[in-house]
Amino acid sequence: MSRPKNQNYKGHGLSKGKEREQRASIRFKTTLVNTLMDVLRHRPGWVEVKDEGDWDFYWCDVSWLRENFDHTYMDEHVRISHFRNHYELTRKNYMVKNLKRFRKQLEREAGKLEAAKCDFFPKTFEMPCEYHLFVEEFRKNPGITWIMKPVARSQGKGIFLFRRLKDIMDWRKGTAGKKLTSSEAQPARSAVNPPGGHDARSSEDQKDEIPVENYVAQRYIENPYLIGGRKFDLRVYVLVMSYIPLRAWLYRDGFARFSNTRFTLSSIDDQYVHLTNVAVQKTSPDYHPKKGCKWMIQRFRQYLASKHGPEAVETLFSDMDNIFIRSLQSVQKVIISDKHCFELYGYDILIDQDLKPWLLEVNASPSLTASSQEDYELKTCLLEDTLHVVDMEARLTGREKRVGGFDLMWNDGPVSREEGAPDLSGMGNFVTNTHLVSRSLKTMLRAGAVPTEKVLGKSSLTKWITYYSLEC
Numbered sequence: 001m002s003r004p005k006n007q008n009y010k011g012h013g014l015s016k017g018k019e020r021e022q023r024a025s026i027r028f029k030t031t032l033v034n035t036l037m038d039v040l041r042h043r044p045g046w047v048e049v050k051d052e053g054d055w056d057f058y059w060c061d062v063s064w065l066r067e068n069f070d071h072t073y074m075d076e077h078v079r080i081s082h083f084r085n086h087y088e089l090t091r092k093n094y095m096v097k098n099l100k101r102f103r104k105q106l107e108r109e110a111g112k113l114e115a116a117k118c119d120f121f122p123k124t125f126e127m128p129c130e131y132h133l134f135v136e137e138f139r140k141n142p143g144i145t146w147i148m149k150p151v152a153r154s155q156g157k158g159i160f161l162f163r164r165l166k167d168i169m170d171w172r173k174g175t176a177g178k179k180l181t182s183s184e185a186q187p188a189r190s191a192v193n194p195p196g197g198h199d200a201r202s203s204e205d206q207k208d209e210i211p212v213e214n215y216v217a218q219r220y221i222e223n224p225y226l227i228g229g230r231k232f233d234l235r236v237y238v239l240v241m242s243y244i245p246l247r248a249w250l251y252r253d254g255f256a257r258f259s260n261t262r263f264t265l266s267s268i269d270d271q272y273v274h275l276t277n278v279a280v281q282k283t284s285p286d287y288h289p290k291k292g293c294k295w296m297i298q299r300f301r302q303y304l305a306s307k308h309g310p311e312a313v314e315t316l317f318s319d320m321d322n323i324f325i326r327s328l329q330s331v332q333k334v335i336i337s338d339k340h341c342f343e344l345y346g347y348d349i350l351i352d353q354d355l356k357p358w359l360l361e362v363n364a365s366p367s368l369t370a371s372s373q374e375d376y377e378l379k380t381c382l383l384e385d386t387l388h389v390v391d392m393e394a395r396l397t398g399r400e401k402r403v404g405g406f407d408l409m410w411n412d413g414p415v416s417r418e419e420g421a422p423d424l425s426g427m428g429n430f431v432t433n434t435h436l437v438s439r440s441l442k443t444m445l446r447a448g449a450v451p452t453e454k455v456l457g458k459s460s461l462t463k464w465i466t467y468y469s470l471e472c
Contacts, residue, residue, distance in 0.1 A: 027046075027049045029055040029057070035368045035369065036059060057079050057080075057392055058081065060080060083336060084335075090364035101330070103115050103118040120356075125137070126216055127148070143163065145161055145162075145268060147162075147274075160269075227303065232257055232258040233348050235256075236297070237344060237345070238250055241342050242339070243331075243332050243337035245411070245412035247411050248324070248328055249409065250406065253298070253378055256294060316357060323347070324347065325409070348361050368383065381405060389406055
């Protein structure tokens with residue numbers, strides 16, 4: 001994206017005047033103090049920049065993006081961690097609007113069967129603007145459970161379940177006149193919006209008129225798949241490097257987040273039963289800080305394979321792949337695809353008793369704070385591999401289909417998976433990152449330790465040596 005340079009624009013990546021591949025060091029900046037900072041500070045050749053210094057790589061928060069992106073000049077090699085209007089996918093109301101529009105487009109252009117591939121999100125209404133449509137639907141299906149979610153909040157804040165129209169009327173009265181804080185306000189859009197994008201007022205206008213907080217009312221999935229009687233959802237990571245053309249990578253490792261309390265529909269007011277967010281569950285009296293409330297996805301797959309067989313697991317994860325691709329395609333024409341931007345999305349997927357996956361939401365800023373040692377190792381590897389794909393050092397050829405724990409799943413079209421012998425374990429094409437072991441291997445190396453066959457096993461040690469020699 002080219003922007004005129006003048007006194008109102010801040011430039012980055014210009015001071016040395018070198019091409020990307022000639023850079024001896026990468027100047028990075030971030031405001032996040034968690035696993036991300038650990039990874040950035042330990043990356044060879046990367047140097048932290050503070051305050052107003054020039055930077056080459058900025059893992060920013062969305063509030064900085066909203067206030068500064070349009071006034072910042074970035075040189076060719078500079079990268080930033082969000083797309084300008086990421087909220088088209090990550091705000092709950094916009095996500096649903098874009099998916100509904102995309103489904104209608106598919107039905108017109110390819111027929112109902114193709115459009116049905118977008119039936120992976122629960123029936124949803126934006127509140128208060130679609131209140132009367134919601135009431136009509138509510139009265140058609142009396143007695144079912146609905147869930148209310150604020151469109152711009154996270155970590156389970158503001159969410160509640162209800163079955164009576166009186167509850168929603170009480171909510172409506174309680175929110176009348178309620179204003180958002182500046183951090184929750186509807187994001188300012190670019191003056192030039194892509195076709196189909198949501199119109200917006202300028203940030204100056206918003207300072208004078210902060211909008212009333214919006215919610216979505218969503219049909220609650222009353223038959224979730226349970227493990228040990230407890231509800232869970234999946235957190236899956238997708239890295240988008242470009243929207244035009246669409247280029248997206250899927251991370252093989254993720255986790256299932258469990259509630260601490262056995263599932264029941266008889267107590268819809270109990271957040272420890274119905275909300276799997278770690279921010280909620282860690283306040284439960286039964287929460288164990290060392291054990292946490294997570295399974296790694298490979299453990300989840302093995303569990304499902306033992307219960308339902310490998311074919312059912314493959315079908316489930318193929319259906320999840322469909323969710324990732326269709327949701328990204330739904331915003332492909334409205335996201336501003338700036339070459340300086342990338343985005344690491346955190347997808348939240350719920351599985352029902354029929355092994356059907358449902359898209360709950362997409363997070364632009366998935367939590368990078370670790371809740372356990374295993375979680376720290378996962379997120380350390382996730383971030384290291386994200387930086388490998390972003391490739392500030394210009395080491396990749398552009399033809400890679402697998403980088404660390406990431407598999408290229410879409411490159412302006414579907415990417416074929418590697419062919420191999422049939423898998424009977426339920427793991428399918430899923431390969432656990434060999435650097436996810438009892439201790440982070442790279443942490444071991446920094447401490448001067450050497451991974452051994454005893455620690456990893458002979459096969460994993462061989463794979464790790466191959467991986468590490470290629471990636472590092």
